[in-house]
Amino acid sequence: MELPVIDLAPYLEVSSKSSGNCRDEEEEELDPELKTLCSEVSRTLRETGALLVKDPRCSANDNDRFIDMMENYFERPQDFKRRQERPHLHYQVGVTPEGVEVPRSLVDEEMHEKLRAMPKESQPSTPSGPDPKWRYMWRVGPRPSNTRFQELNAEPVIPEGFPEWKETMDSWGYKMISAIEAVAQMAAIGFGLPKDAFTSLMKQGPHLLAPTGSDLQRYGKEGTVFAGYHYDLNFLTIHGRSRYPGLNIWLRNGQKMEVKVPIGCLLIQTGKQIEWLTAGDCIAGMHEVVVTNRTLDAINRASQQNRSLWRVSSTLFAHIASDAVLKPLGHFAESPIARNYPPICAGEFVEQELSVINLKGSNGEL
Numbered sequence: 001m002e003l004p005v006i007d008l009a010p011y012l013e014v015s016s017k018s019s020g021n022c023r024d025e026e027e028e029e030l031d032p033e034l035k036t037l038c039s040e041v042s043r044t045l046r047e048t049g050a051l052l053v054k055d056p057r058c059s060a061n062d063n064d065r066f067i068d069m070m071e072n073y074f075e076r077p078q079d080f081k082r083r084q085e086r087p088h089l090h091y092q093v094g095v096t097p098e099g100v101e102v103p104r105s106l107v108d109e110e111m112h113e114k115l116r117a118m119p120k121e122s123q124p125s126t127p128s129g130p131d132p133k134w135r136y137m138w139r140v141g142p143r144p145s146n147t148r149f150q151e152l153n154a155e156p157v158i159p160e161g162f163p164e165w166k167e168t169m170d171s172w173g174y175k176m177i178s179a180i181e182a183v184a185q186m187a188a189i190g191f192g193l194p195k196d197a198f199t200s201l202m203k204q205g206p207h208l209l210a211p212t213g214s215d216l217q218r219y220g221k222e223g224t225v226f227a228g229y230h231y232d233l234n235f236l237t238i239h240g241r242s243r244y245p246g247l248n249i250w251l252r253n254g255q256k257m258e259v260k261v262p263i264g265c266l267l268i269q270t271g272k273q274i275e276w277l278t279a280g281d282c283i284a285g286m287h288e289v290v291v292t293n294r295t296l297d298a299i300n301r302a303s304q305q306n307r308s309l310w311r312v313s314s315t316l317f318a319h320i321a322s323d324a325v326l327k328p329l330g331h332f333a334e335s336p337i338a339r340n341y342p343p344i345c346a347g348e349f350v351e352q353e354l355s356v357i358n359l360k361g362s363n364g365e366l
Contacts, residue, residue, distance in 0.1 A: 241265065
């Protein structure tokens, strides 16, 4: 099975023309083809937990510029990178070294039981310990002036010797957030909710541009698990195309699938917060990153061309605002399982999720 690629351009064109109209008028003006496209977005997120999109505002060159800079950063010595480490802020900003993030599949006994019950061909790879990857945490977008969750809204950290850092991080981060907002609007329409049902809750959320760096020269052995089987605790996650394959996802029916992101496209995955808002109609998608045969082929090509052997993911975690309340929206509140998703402040929800692993506040991912 291949994930469909949704071209956002037709929706963006209509949305920009009607930006001055009221919400109801905007939704009424959508022609049948666009409404069908919105339904395709919601259906795909519901059935697969993942979606490929093409956004004319996010080019392959933008992604390459970002990855080039992050490869340069991750190639720096460990003692340099550790200067950007902020453990006292629970790694919510700056760098998270390898060996710190612990995949939930290692610490969650209920998840262990589910994994053992899976057919062998669908089972994830078994990590031997914490993830051997680095991560950089960069907040994107305005922060609330008054919040109960200061740790989730800390000031960013800029490494020395990278004068282009802030502009590059903000530029790519804002572009990916814009793509997520368009998808969130389309999904809301497809789910039969008001167009701004999700985006209104995202305003001033603690969105995180959180690229990972995995050293394929040290750890490029087939079967190495860079990110153990997990779901993301945020609303939606978006990735630019990585230069090295290795991402596996699980569809709602339990099927394991390797993701291939076409050049110029972005991958979007469902997180736990959208599961909460839809009372489980959409569930948080499970995924892992593992060194595969295709990864080894890419390593060989990169070595021959003298390119970087760091696998960088240009990942952004889009969140519901920390002080907003997570609860099933609209008709989802009438779901027979809505009681499984009681109202909770989004910041409190994030803290609870993070407390499951060995440190509070490693990132937006579990």
